[in-house]
Amino acid sequence: MTTDTIDVIRPGDPGYDDHRTGFQTFRPLRPDLIATPSDTEELTSAVRYARDQGLPIAVQATGHGTPGRTDGGLLINTTRLTGVEVDPERRTAWVAAGTRWDEVVAATAAHGLAGLAGNARSVGVISYALGGGIGPIARRYGFAADHVHRIELITADGERTMITADSDPDLFWAVRGGGGNFGVVAGIEIGLFEQPHLFGGSLFFDTPLLESGLKAWREWLDTVPDEITSTAVMVPLPDLPVLPPPLRGRHVLSIRVTSTGPADQAEELVRPLQAIGEPLLGGFRVLPYAEIATINNDPTDPAPHRNRSTLLSDLDQSMITELVTAVGPGAAVPTVFELRHLGGALAQPPAVPNAVGNRTAGFSAAMINGLSSADPEPAELDRVAAHQGRVLAQLSGRSAGRLFTFLGGTAGPDDVRAAFDPDAWDRLTKIKSRVDPGNVFRYNANIPPSA
Ligand SMILES: Cc1cc2nc3c(=O)[nH]c(=O)nc-3n(C[C@H](O)[C@H](O)[C@H](O)COP(=O)(O)OP(=O)(O)OC[C@H]3O[C@@H](n4cnc5c(N)ncnc54)[C@H](O)[C@@H]3O)c2cc1C
Numbered sequence: 001m002t003t004d005t006i007d008v009i010r011p012g013d014p015g016y017d018d019h020r021t022g023f024q025t026f027r028p029l030r031p032d033l034i035a036t037p038s039d040t041e042e043l044t045s046a047v048r049y050a051r052d053q054g055l056p057i058a059v060q061a062t063g064h065g066t067p068g069r070t071d072g073g074l075l076i077n078t079t080r081l082t083g084v085e086v087d088p089e090r091r092t093a094w095v096a097a098g099t100r101w102d103e104v105v106a107a108t109a110a111h112g113l114a115g116l117a118g119n120a121r122s123v124g125v126i127s128y129a130l131g132g133g134i135g136p137i138a139r140r141y142g143f144a145a146d147h148v149h150r151i152e153l154i155t156a157d158g159e160r161t162m163i164t165a166d167s168d169p170d171l172f173w174a175v176r177g178g179g180g181n182f183g184v185v186a187g188i189e190i191g192l193f194e195q196p197h198l199f200g201g202s203l204f205f206d207t208p209l210l211e212s213g214l215k216a217w218r219e220w221l222d223t224v225p226d227e228i229t230s231t232a233v234m235v236p237l238p239d240l241p242v243l244p245p246p247l248r249g250r251h252v253l254s255i256r257v258t259s260t261g262p263a264d265q266a267e268e269l270v271r272p273l274q275a276i277g278e279p280l281l282g283g284f285r286v287l288p289y290a291e292i293a294t295i296n297n298d299p300t301d302p303a304p305h306r307n308r309s310t311l312l313s314d315l316d317q318s319m320i321t322e323l324v325t326a327v328g329p330g331a332a333v334p335t336v337f338e339l340r341h342l343g344g345a346l347a348q349p350p351a352v353p354n355a356v357g358n359r360t361a362g363f364s365a366a367m368i369n370g371l372s373s374a375d376p377e378p379a380e381l382d383r384v385a386a387h388q389g390r391v392l393a394q395l396s397g398r399s400a401g402r403l404f405t406f407l408g409g410t411a412g413p414d415d416v417r418a419a420f421d422p423d424a425w426d427r428l429t430k431i432k433s434r435v436d437p438g439n440v441f442r443y444n445a446n447i448p449p450s451a
Contacts, residue, residue, distance in 0.1 A: 006049045009034040019077045022063010023122060025374045026304035029058055031075035038080040040186045043097065047184055048158035050074045050440065058443035059180055061098045061124035066307065066408030073443065076184060086111055091192040092149060095125045097185055102293065109290035114195035116144040120298035126188060131179040131405030132356045136200065136258035136295050139229040139344030145176040146350035147191035155183040156440040165352045174431040177355025179404060181447040182435050199266035200258035200295045201284035205277055206250055210234060211324045213253045213276045215317050220272050226344030227261035228269060231296065234327060236334040246280040251329040256296050257284065304371040307408060308388040311361035311400040315339065319398065326391050327367065333387040336368040355428055357420035361400035367391060407445035416445045
């Protein structure tokens with residue numbers, strides 16, 4: 001066995017802080033060493049170096065996921081390993097480890113093709129797609145993980161392999177749903193869809209319409225076909241000049257809708273939402289797929305935040321009343337609260353089975369709480385954690401487990417287990433024992449090796 005040598009960044013070196021921090025600035029990783037490979041050979045060498053030195057490995061692309069506790073070890077930062085190659089004939093794209101969705105959307109849109117991007121343009125493709133991945137056209141096409149065809153993986157022993165449904169069905173099943181638990185992913189091939197245009201947009205309603213608007217949205221969902229995917233978000237907005245004047249300082253309800261169907265039909269389908277009341281802002285239009293991120297308009301600036309989420313079997317009118325009390329304008333802690341409508345193709349089994357769990361959930365509910373700094377006082381964290389815990393407890397009667405892609409590295413073992421069906425969990429831990437018995441890849445939403 002040869003020992004690979006690699007260039008590393010150590011604490012105190014120029015670039016150390018830049019390379020350990022990403023979009024989520026809360027509690028950055030504190031690795032002993034950082035590798036920044038620029039191609040798959042260097043990526044493989046980094047894993048072999050960690051193997052030879054007995055180091056655990058953390059991986060970071062954009063830093064949108066809350067990293068796990070990383071004191072020591074090797075951080076592999078993939079931001080130099082980017083690239084997209086579209087094959088319009090086969091309707092596929094090969095996407096390198098550190099690539100963000102905005103690059104992929106631009107590259108595929110040039111061919112009138114669409115990948116299953118998420119709501120935010122700056123999220124990394126690999127972790128999103130391998131954790132499940134649900135975006136603005138998810139009810140029409142399913143989870144992003146359902147449309148991953150090939151995965152180039154470097155396992156803890158330093159082996160570099162291309163995994164497909166034929167080459168290693170177990171591992172191919174596990175990585176599509178269990179994410180970065182089985183090795184470092186160098187790249188993936190994703191399926192694309194002919195979808196040059198979408199119909200969609202968002203409506204913003206003022207505080208007095210929070211509850212009635214959410215209730216009307218919930219009723220409307222019973223009438224929509226799978227081509228419609230939508231999200232409703234309660235957002236306490238600051239009074240800042242960067243925001244459009246009507247939204248400043250308001251606690252708004254934002255309803256975001258995407259349709260993959262014909263525009264005239266979609267226009268009819270969204271009409272009931274316009275009857276909720278006079279919106280402060282917003283509207284619907286036909287847009288090129290390249291502009292998909294404008295529908296949700298997620299933030300792109302790095303900031304510290306603490307997120308918690310759950311899946312719900314359903315959402316009834318009385319739960320909405322309770323939710324508006326818990327996270328609306330009178331909430332103990334200002335909270336962005338996002339409800340995503342699931343079902344449709346998300347509830348269907350994929351053509352090639354994968355580990356994504358809880359497919360029959362009706363909704364995803366997520367809380368995003370901003371923090372005052374990357375290292376907030378314990379009292380602030382306790383206040384936010386207690387608030388999030390209270391809201392989750394309130395929803396627990398309707399909990400349908402967790403969605404892996406929303407967990408982040410600080411998720412507890414029970415949360416990670418709750419992202420999978422019990423049989424799938426058993427199988428995942430056995431596959432982990434085969435490919436990563438020492439749990440080298442543990443700084444994540446961790447699937448441990450079976451006992
Ligand atoms: C603003 C925002 C919007 C979001 N919107 C959506 C959405 O619409 N739909 C959805 O499903 N999710 C969404 N997410 C969740 C997001 O998909 C996950 O947090 C995802 O893990 C982020 O991946 P990343 O590469 O951007 O982040 P990173 O923090 O860089 O990576 C997250 C984790 O993935 C693993 N990882 C990354 N790259 C590799 C690799 N090459 N090999 C092995 N492991 C790797 C590591 O364990 C790492 O800690 C959103 C998150 C944010 C913050």
